Amino acid sequence: KSEVIAIANPKGGCGKTTTAVNLATCISALKRKVLLIDLDSQASATIGLGIKPYLCRFSVAEVLLNSAGKAGEAVYSTKVKNLSIIPAKSSLADVETELRKQEGGGLVLKSRLNQILSAYDYIFIDTSPSLGALTLNALTIAQRVIIPVQTQFYALRGLGQLLNMVNIVKARVNPNLCRIRILATMYDPRTRLSQNILSELRKRFEKELFKTIIPISTRLAEAPGYGLPAPLYDSHCSGTIAYRKLAREVIANEKM
Amino acid sequence: KSEVIAIANPKGGCGKTTTAVNLATCISALKRKVLLIDLDSQASATIGLGIKPYLCRFSVAEVLLNSAGKAGEAVYSTKVKNLSIIPAKSSLADVETELRKQEGGGLVLKSRLNQILSAYDYIFIDTSPSLGALTLNALTIAQRVIIPVQTQFYALRGLGQLLNMVNIVKARVNPNLCRIRILATMYDPRTRLSQNILSELRKRFEKELFKTIIPISTRLAEAPGYGLPAPLYDSHCSGTIAYRKLAREVIANEKM
Numbered sequence: 001k002s003e004v005i006a007i008a009n010p011k012g013g014c015g016k017t018t019t020a021v022n023l024a025t026c027i028s029a030l031k032r033k034v035l036l037i038d039l040d041s042q043a044s045a046t047i048g049l050g051i052k053p054y055l056c057r058f059s060v061a062e063v064l065l066n067s068a069g070k071a072g073e074a075v076y077s078t079k080v081k082n083l084s085i086i087p088a089k090s091s092l093a094d095v096e097t098e099l100r101k102q103e104g105g106g107l108v109l110k111s112r113l114n115q116i117l118s119a120y121d122y123i124f125i126d127t128s129p130s131l132g133a134l135t136l137n138a139l140t141i142a143q144r145v146i147i148p149v150q151t152q153f154y155a156l157r158g159l160g161q162l163l164n165m166v167n168i169v170k171a172r173v174n175p176n177l178c179r180i181r182i183l184a185t186m187y188d189p190r191t192r193l194s195q196n197i198l199s200e201l202r203k204r205f206e207k208e209l210f211k212t213i214i215p216i217s218t219r220l221a222e223a224p225g226y227g228l229p230a231p232l233y234d235s236h237c238s239g240t241i242a243y244r245k246l247a248r249e250v251i252a253n254e255k256m
Numbered sequence: 257k258s259e260v261i262a263i264a265n266p267k268g269g270c271g272k273t274t275t276a277v278n279l280a281t282c283i284s285a286l287k288r289k290v291l292l293i294d295l296d297s298q299a300s301a302t303i304g305l306g307i308k309p310y311l312c313r314f315s316v317a318e319v320l321l322n323s324a325g326k327a328g329e330a331v332y333s334t335k336v337k338n339l340s341i342i343p344a345k346s347s348l349a350d351v352e353t354e355l356r357k358q359e360g361g362g363l364v365l366k367s368r369l370n371q372i373l374s375a376y377d378y379i380f381i382d383t384s385p386s387l388g389a390l391t392l393n394a395l396t397i398a399q400r401v402i403i404p405v406q407t408q409f410y411a412l413r414g415l416g417q418l419l420n421m422v423n424i425v426k427a428r429v430n431p432n433l434c435r436i437r438i439l440a441t442m443y444d445p446r447t448r449l450s451q452n453i454l455s456e457l458r459k460r461f462e463k464e465l466f467k468t469i470i471p472i473s474t475r476l477a478e479a480p481g482y483g484l485p486a487p488l489y490d491s492h493c494s495g496t497i498a499y500r501k502l503a504r505e506v507i508a509n510e511k512m
């Protein structure tokens with residue numbers, strides 16, 4: 001049975017795309033079949049996996065607008081074995097406006113993807129920094145949500161608003177959305193700020209917080225420039241090691 | 257005559273709020289009367305200036321929905337002399353949905369603020385990481401746009417989409433939107449990535465790029481935790497020095 005995991009947080013720049021690309025890569029290395037869906041019109045996850053958005057005839061926009069025929073036509077292979085992607089293009093920004101107007105605009109992705117989901121063990125959805133119609137679509141189809149939180153002050157503040165939103169979606173639209181997990185990202189052990197924020201996260205969200213912490217690592221930020229996930233760019237850097245550890249923790253959680 | 261400057265970029269976490277709070281503070285220190293408008297429901301700029309969103313009876317949401325009576329009732333003073341703020345509250349997220357439904361929803365802020373703008377020399381608007389109805393309101397009223405861009409790979413990619421959007425707004429809604437400026441932020445001279453991205457910005461956007469570069473500075477990230485802008489938290493750190501330099505460059509640009 002496939003497990004759908006949304007990566008979401010309206011706070012910008014907290015590591016959603018970096019987590020989606022690298023976690024999906026590390027999970028596929030553990031012999032799972034993985035699909036990554038890019039639901040951000042900035043198409044960062046698409047670019048981070050070395051795919052040029054403008055060369056893709058079908059993207060997630062066509063899947064949502066139903067013009068891709070079968071959703072499977074928008075699935076592309078990547079340089080990573082066992083990892084496929086449904087890319088985003090900048091046209092996705094217009095789809096968001098369309099979906100808002102429709103009754104039940106939050107359920108479109110779920111109905112369009114139904115026929116292909118069972119082919120994958122894990123489906124990750126990268127979302128944009130907003131709580132709009134597209135992110136709602138991701139939360140409606142997901143069984144789990146991973147919330148990346150930078151160990152910085154502003155990031156901690158936005159968390160309350162997001163947890164409220166996720167609980168509303170769970171109550172109204174998607175009772176299957178059972179597990180909410182928080183991932184500490186860009187942790188810099190040299191600064192007191194990072195240490196303070198991490199201990200605050202541990203105090204307030206002990207149950208939800210992953211044991212794995214993603215450290216600040218320049219190699220993680222360099223990899224997208226080469227169109228490679230970190231494990232292919234530098235398999236021994238601290239970022240790759242952390243995402244591999246996270247992948248094992250995510251798989252172990254399955255039975256929780 | 258007052259100058260309205262929007263701080264915008266749909267890429268998340270590029271330094272919009274940090275720039276809005278610190279630039280507004282440094283400009284007010286140069287004997288200008290400044291108003292900061294927080295147009296992000298995360299209310300980071302409000303919190304960064306030490307104001308508790310839930311204690312504010314009126315916020316920008318009430319100004320937009322016309323329930324604040326005179327817009328002036330939503331203006332609060334801050335710890336910074338010459339700097340006032342119209343705060344945000346999480347209710348702003350619902351206003352965005354309302355505005356989308358209305359004809360001319362992009363022009364509401366302009367008409368509601370008209371009577372108070374002339375009381376200020378500079379009005380800065382902090383926006384959320386999206387190109388939705390609220391950001392459109394900011395771009396419709398602004399004469400200038402400052403686009404903070406981290407010296408990172410993904411940040412460079414998103415720039416094209418934003419410049420297109422701004423040019424559309426200029427052509428269709430706001431011919432006064434004459435100056436678009438790009439600000440390099442979170443620059444880390446120790447990494448080749450930062451250096452490469454900065455030289456790419458200089459090559460592609462020589463005319464728009466500010467001479468001032470904002471360096472990576474932990475003190476900038478610590479200050480919001482104390483509800484203080486950086487110049488009040490640590491007046492000699494590299495972040496404060498850079499924003500002071502930027503303030504002088506922005507004022508010098510006035511006559512451009």
Ligand SMILES: Nc1ncnc2c1ncn2[C@@H]1O[C@H](COP(=O)(O)OP(=O)(O)OP(=O)(O)O)[C@@H](O)[C@H]1O
Nearest residue numbers: 012013014015016017018129215216217221268408
């Ligand atoms: N652990 C890390 N160490 C160093 N740099 C990182 C790390 N994680 C992410 N980055 C860099 O920080 C920036 C923000 O990360 P990313 O784009 O993944 O965040 P996001 O939440 O997807 O942003 P957005 O809100 O715009 O979608 C990127 O330039 C990325 O390369």
Ligand SMILES: Nc1ncnc2c1ncn2[C@@H]1O[C@H](COP(=O)(O)OP(=O)(O)OP(=O)(O)O)[C@@H](O)[C@H]1O
Nearest residue numbers: 012152268269270271272273274385471472473477
């Ligand atoms: N020059 C800098 N040096 C170090 N840290 C910085 C710098 N500028 C911003 N930061 C920190 O980086 C994070 C992102 O900055 P900020 O919140 O200002 O970006 P933003 O564009 O407003 O984000 P959002 O897209 O969520 O609105 C914050 O935690 C902030 O404190």
Ligand SMILES: [Mg+2]
Nearest residue numbers: 016017040044
């Ligand atoms: Mg992203």
Ligand SMILES: [Mg+2]
Nearest residue numbers: 272273296300
């Ligand atoms: Mg902000």
